[in-house]
Amino acid sequence: MKRTVVVAAVAGLGLTGLGATSAQAASPSAGTAGGFNPSAAQWHACPADFVQTVHDLYDGLYPVSKIVQCAELSVPMDYAKPQGKKITIQLTRTPHTGSGAAKGDIVVNPGGPGGGGALFGPRVFAQNSAPMREAYNVIGFDPRGVGMSVPALSCDPNYTNAPRPDYGTGDRKSVATWLKLSKGYAEACGKADTTGLLNHIKTIDSVNDVESIRRALGNKKLDYYGASYGTYLGSTYATVYPKNVGKMVLDGNVGPSDAWYEANLNQDAQFDINIDYYFGWVAKYDSVYHLGTTQKQVRSFFYDLRAKLKNKPVYYTDPDSGQTLAVGPDELTDVILNAGYRRSQAIWHGYASGLSAYKSGDTATFAGTFGAPTTGGSDDNGYAVYLGVQCTDVQWPLSWNKWQRDNERVNRKHPFETWGNAWYNAPCLYWPAKAGKPVNIGHTRDLPRNILMFQSTADAATPYAGALEMHRRLKGSRLVVQDGDRTHCIVHRGSAQVDAYFDAYFLRGERPERSTVHVPQLGDPKPPSTATARTLSGGAQKAARLKADVIR
Numbered sequence: 001m002k003r004t005v006v007v008a009a010v011a012g013l014g015l016t017g018l019g020a021t022s023a024q025a026a027s028p029s030a031g032t033a034g035g036f037n038p039s040a041a042q043w044h045a046c047p048a049d050f051v052q053t054v055h056d057l058y059d060g061l062y063p064v065s066k067i068v069q070c071a072e073l074s075v076p077m078d079y080a081k082p083q084g085k086k087i088t089i090q091l092t093r094t095p096h097t098g099s100g101a102a103k104g105d106i107v108v109n110p111g112g113p114g115g116g117g118a119l120f121g122p123r124v125f126a127q128n129s130a131p132m133r134e135a136y137n138v139i140g141f142d143p144r145g146v147g148m149s150v151p152a153l154s155c156d157p158n159y160t161n162a163p164r165p166d167y168g169t170g171d172r173k174s175v176a177t178w179l180k181l182s183k184g185y186a187e188a189c190g191k192a193d194t195t196g197l198l199n200h201i202k203t204i205d206s207v208n209d210v211e212s213i214r215r216a217l218g219n220k221k222l223d224y225y226g227a228s229y230g231t232y233l234g235s236t237y238a239t240v241y242p243k244n245v246g247k248m249v250l251d252g253n254v255g256p257s258d259a260w261y262e263a264n265l266n267q268d269a270q271f272d273i274n275i276d277y278y279f280g281w282v283a284k285y286d287s288v289y290h291l292g293t294t295q296k297q298v299r300s301f302f303y304d305l306r307a308k309l310k311n312k313p314v315y316y317t318d319p320d321s322g323q324t325l326a327v328g329p330d331e332l333t334d335v336i337l338n339a340g341y342r343r344s345q346a347i348w349h350g351y352a353s354g355l356s357a358y359k360s361g362d363t364a365t366f367a368g369t370f371g372a373p374t375t376g377g378s379d380d381n382g383y384a385v386y387l388g389v390q391c392t393d394v395q396w397p398l399s400w401n402k403w404q405r406d407n408e409r410v411n412r413k414h415p416f417e418t419w420g421n422a423w424y425n426a427p428c429l430y431w432p433a434k435a436g437k438p439v440n441i442g443h444t445r446d447l448p449r450n451i452l453m454f455q456s457t458a459d460a461a462t463p464y465a466g467a468l469e470m471h472r473r474l475k476g477s478r479l480v481v482q483d484g485d486r487t488h489c490i491v492h493r494g495s496a497q498v499d500a501y502f503d504a505y506f507l508r509g510e511r512p513e514r515s516t517v518h519v520p521q522l523g524d525p526k527p528p529s530t531a532t533a534r535t536l537s538g539g540a541q542k543a544a545r546l547k548a549d550v551i552r
Contacts, residue, residue: 031208031240031241032079032080032082032208033079033207033208033209033211033212033215033241034211035079035082036075036076036079036082036208036212037215038073038074038075038212038213038215038216039073039074039216040216040218041071041073041091041093041213041216041217042071042072043069043070043071043093044069044070044071045069045070046068046069046070046092047070047148050070050118050119050148051065051068052065053119054068054119054122057119057122057123058122058123058126059126061126061127062125062126062133064094064122064125064126065122067094067095068092068093068094068121068122069092069093069094069095070090070091070092070093070118071091071092071093071216072088072089072090072091073088073089073090073091073141073209073212073213073216074086074087074088074089075087075088075089075144075208075209075212077195077196077197077200078199078200079205079208085195085196087144087149087150087151087195087197088149088150089141089142089143089144089149089209089212089213090118090141090142090147090148090149090150091118091139091140091141091213091216092118092119092121092122092139092140092141093105093121093137093138093139093140094121094122094125094126094137094138094140095137096133096134096135096136096137097133097134098133098134098135102135102136102137103135103136103506103507104135104136104137104219104223104246104247105136105137105138105139105217105219105223106124106136106137106138106139106223106224106225106506107139107141107210107213107214107217107222107223107224107225108120108121108124108138108139108140108224108225108226108227108230109141109143109224109225109226109227109229109230109233109234110123110227110228110230111226111227111228111229111230111252111489112143112146112228112229112382112385112386112389113143113203113206113229113385113386113388113389113390114143114145114146114381114382114383114384114385114386114388114389115143115146115228115229115230115382116142116146116147116148116382117140117141117142117143117146117147118140118141118142118147118148119140120140121138121139121140121141122138122140124138124140124225124492125138127492128492129499129503131503131507132503132506132507135506135507136223136506139213139217141209141213143206143209143385144197144200144201144205144206144209145197145201145381145384145385145388146381146382146385147381151195151197152381153189153192153193153197153198153201153381153384153385153388154192154379154380154381154384155185155188155189155192155380155384156184156185156188156189156192156377156380157377157378157379157380158377159181159185159188159377159380159383160372160377160378160380161372161373161374161375161376161377162313162325162326162327162328162330162331162371162372162373162374163309163313163326163327163328163329163330163331163374164328164330164331165177165178165181165330166310166328166329166330167329167330167333167419167420167422167423168419169411169415169419170404170407170408170411170419174419175400175404178423178426179400179426179429181423182423182426182427182429182430183427183429183430185387185427186387186427186428186429186430186431186432187430187432189384189387189388189427189431189432190432190433192384193432193433197388198388198392198431198432198433199392199433199434201385201388201389201392201433202389202392202393202436203232203233203236203389203393203438203439204236204240204436204438204439206233206389207233207236207237207240207241207439210222210224210233210237211237211241211244214244219246220244220246221244221245221246222237222241222244222245222246222248223246223247223248223506224237224245224246224247224248224249225248225249225251225491226248226249226250226251227251227252227489227491228251228252228254228461228462228488228489229254230250230251231250231251231252231253231254231453231462231470232254232256232259232441234248234250235250235254235256235441235442235451235470235473235474236438236439236441238447238448238451238474239439239440239441239442239443239444239447240439240444242444242445242446242447242448243446245448245450245451247450247452247505247506247509248448248450248451248452249451249452249453249454249491249502249505249506250451250452250453250454250470250474251453251454251455251489251490251491252454252455252456252459252461252462252467252488252489252490253453253455253462253466253467253470253471254462254466254470255462255463255465255466255467255469255470256438256441256442256466256469256470256473257469258466259390259393259394259438260390260393260394260396260425261394261396261397261425263462263466264421264422264425265406265407265410266463266465266466267417267421267460267461267463268410268411268414268416268417268418268421269410269413269414269463270340270458270459270460270463271337271340271414271416271417271460271461272413272414272415272416272417272418273414273458273460274339274340274458274460274486275336275337275339275340275416275417276295276299276416277486278339278340278348279295279298279299279302280295280298281348281524282298282348282352282355283295283297283298285352285526285527288352288356288527289352289353289355289356289527290356290359290360291352291355291356291359301355301359302336302355305332305355305358306329306332306333307329309327309328309329309332310328310329313326313327313328314326314327314358314363314366314367314371315367315374316363316364316366316367316368316371323373323376324373324374324375325367325368325371325372325373325374326367326371326372326373326374327366327367327370327371327372330420331370331371331372332370333416333417333420334420335351335369335370336351336370337417337420338351339351340417340460340486341460341461341486341487341488342486342487342488342493343485343486343487343522343524343525344525345525345526345527345528348525349525349527349528350369351369351370352527353365353369354366354368354369354370357369387425387427387428387431388433390425390428391427391428391431391433391435392431392433392434392435392436393435393436393438394435394436394437394438395435396425396428396429396431396435398429400429403422403426403429407419407422441470441473441474442473442474442475443473447474447475447476448476449475449476449477450476450511451474451476451477451478452477452478452480452501452502452505452511453467453470453471453474453477453478453479453480454479454480454482454489454490454491454498454501454502455467455479455480455481455482455490456481456482456483456484456485456486456487456488456490456521457481457482457483457484457485458484458485458486459485459486459487459488459489460486460488461488462488467479471515471516477515478511478512478514478515478516478517479515479516479517480498480501480512480516480517480518480519481516481517481518481519482495482498482518482519482520482521482522483518483519483520483521484520484521485521485522487522493522494522495519495522497519497520498519501517
């Protein structure tokens with residue numbers, strides 16, 4: 001959840017064919033997809049550029065680009081007015097490979113909020129085991145406002161031009177600078193929203209979209225896999241539409257009562273712990289990276305570098321493209337943050353190599369790993385929708401004094417991410433759409449008692465305590481815990497035991513007998529051999545400039 005993890009009574013909305021539950025009374029749009037009957041999904045060939053992207057990303061796992069299909073689903077912008085203005089949700093289907101009819105359709109969501117899901121469908125399919133590919137179609141979708149869905153929200157692409165002002169530590173100068181920037185971005189979103197989408201982009205709106213997807217597929221029940229924020233979306237759906245749930249897997253779970261202000265503060269502590277662990281890993285391989293033989297030495301190198309970049313950012317102009325990249329303290333922090341999401345040889349080695357390059361004077365490699373363009377902007381669609389959801393799902397504190405106190409308190413022990421995360425979310429102070437009240441997850445009649453959850457204990461994006469709360473609320477659920485692991489979302493992340501539970505559930509309806517079961521963590525990666533080091537480092541440089549497809 002990022003930063004990479006977002007009322008009137010329901011009476012009078014004319015619910016059709018669905019009895020209003022206690023959960024539905026919590027939101028003006030809850031359960032109102034019952035008044036809308038979508039057209040059946042019409043599958044066709046996907047756009048050529050989308051197919052090429054699928055090919056580049058996932059065909060190394062399975063040739064999904066050859067079979068992926070697309071469809072557009074028209075849904076109400078406001079489900080309380082089902083005959084009113086319509087928007088379009090982009091769907092993808094990666095069809096099963098077995099003969100005969102599919103066992104079902106698994107609708108998937110990668111998180112965010114703001115994460116594009118059209119690509120996530122082919123990814124999940126490619127990562128599935130052969131028996132799962134034979135049995136299930138996988139349905140991806142770009143949530144409202146995202147990616148190929150229409151309209152897609154963008155507010156200020158130049159907001160990320162580097163180097164950005166230092167996040168600071170709550171000092172007067174940085175606070176004044178970033179409050180001004182945050183207000184400006186919120187105002188830009190208000191101006192960019194010419195359709196009224198910002199008033200209809202809460203989680204409950206996407207829940208109703210998922211219900212429309214189920215109906216457009218012609219399925220009696222929804223089979224669902226949600227990662228990160230996708231667990232919040234899925235558990236809200238299970239609360240609002242409990243009788244419509246088939247099989248549901250929630251992976252990397254959001255704490256329901258933390259949405260969303262507290263969730264970000266909780267992230268700050270665990271990311272700081274995970275990054276310190278990463279520094280210890282770098283120190284273990286000092287013979288490779290030469291950044292220090294102890295965690296303390298590597299940590300000092302990083303924070304000293306961050307201080308130097310505040311006064312003297314690194315610039316590098318690519319001689320081929322002519323593009324200039326810059327690395328300031330913000331860019332360095334935002335990129336290396338990804339090392340706190342999961343163990344990965346490519347990421348861990350790539351970032352350590354980038355830091356080592358700075359020490360040796362290799363500006364090109366350092367900027368290529370951590371830099372961002374100085375001009376031309378970047379796609380802010382995911383960020384805009386992230387804010388659109390989180391700022392309106394629930395009312396954030398409107399007193400800056402509270403933000404200041406809380407972030408200063410967390411920063412004293414956990415300085416790595418705290419103020420960067422605060423400024424990532426600060427546009428919520430000025431957001432130009434009214435906040436609502438979240439659905440009370442788990443509080444409903446007929447709550448499905450067959451949900452399967454996955455979680456690692458050192459997950460920074462969705463900390464373990466939140467998963468335990470979700471497990472308690474979703475009575476009858478089963479929780480698979482990967483002890484000690486720092487990976488955010490653990491399905492298809494290298495654990496054969498985790499994936500066996502996933503397959504057994506979808507293929508045979510089997511869940512663990514006990515409420516909670518534990519599997520061991522995966523070992524830390526090792527630096528690659530010399531023969532593969534350049535390839536991995538280059539891959540990490542490319543990944544460094546991409547937003548994680550998880551709730552941050």
